[in-house]
Amino acid sequence: MLDEAKNRLITQTGPGTPMGELLRRYWMPIAGASEFDDETKRVKPVRLMGEDLVLYKDLNGTYGLIDRHCCHRRADLSYGFVEECGLRCNYHGWLYDEKGNCLAQPYEDMAHPDARLKDRIKIKAYKVEERAGMLWAYLGPAPAPLVPNWEPFTWKNGFVQIVTAEIPCNWFQCQENSIDPVHFEWMHLNWGMRLHNQLGPYSPRHVKVDFEEFDYGFTYKRIKEDTNDKDPLWTVGRVCLWPNCLFTREHFEWRVPIDDENTFSITWAFNRVPKEREPYVQNRIPTWQGPIKDPKTGRWIDSHVMNQDFIAWVGQGTVADRGKENLAASDKGVALLRRRFFEDLELVAQGKDPKGLVRDPKLNECVELPIAYRGNYVDGLPLAQLVKHPVFSGQLRDYVFQTGQPAEVRRAFVDAMGIDLTGTANADFLSPIQGSQSNRQ
């Protein structure tokens, strides 16, 4: 339970708030690079931690992230157009580069070329970097840390897709879900079964959970009635990755604050191609946004793993009232997470680095993480094993995490895998997907 003041402290992320200052020490993934492939769509409005910005890719291929509003008379730069260098306002043509310099003011340059008003104009501008098919933004003080090169970003022979959604609730309740092993049994396995109109049997229950802190977050571990302490889900576990990500071995889910009442969910999902398809090089990492609400019923979509999570998050309220909760033994991880954030807030207030920043380029060649069944991803599996595998067979049939995968992404995936299991085994859809889910987190 948290009182109102503490709840505000962990949930508010606008400029100048303590948590806002903390989160601004980290690079945040804000888009897929492939969203900017279309020459006619090079400009995108972005709201990030309460700041209205515009993300663009100029004709030279340089990304910029600048204030949404022009310094001249505040026109909306998301309607601007890109030039060789920079983004030009569509109202009177002022031109800005990615560092926030004003490069041109067409009428002023004509009427008063010596006044050089543009030299005195600076628009808010933040750093953008591309990594692993995503665009990352840094809104904090210099010197910026490095964009972490997490180990799976270095893997070869994989098909990667980036999947987004906008969730109308505060980011922190989304991240608390990243350290909540028990929900999986109920929200995904048992509820998933009931959604398929089956009454049972319910999933083997959690017997024991545990949590361990490491450099880049916490691992959470579980033993269920059908597993033991030799199982990688206990010996390695899953990762609550600092500060706002869930990492489940080949799958990252970041919860990026749009503002205090909305969260941008962005997933990086890797599927190793069958051994027979190697060497495989992916030419383009697709990005797609999934729907979260059924337009016919107005209810949240409940068919896929993350959609189910979204229902939990929004169900807690726009900003969960932690004064009304009753934490129990299953929430030990949630309590650890909050405590660690409060410690980090102290560190930042003292001018120190918070947890898990990467500043060493040598280390950043590959930042290792705890990964259960690492060999499946590093060495790969032959097709015959993939199609029988409790996790991968389900993933070959469908994108199991979020609804709405576009047909062209499905086609690219099938093409990479060299096999099309789309729509197969519908009759026993539930059992392989259950297997896949129980191994996911």
Ligand code: FES
């Ligand atoms: S408002 Fe942007 S150039 Fe005038």
Ligand SMILES: [Fe+2]
């Ligand atoms: Fe979940």
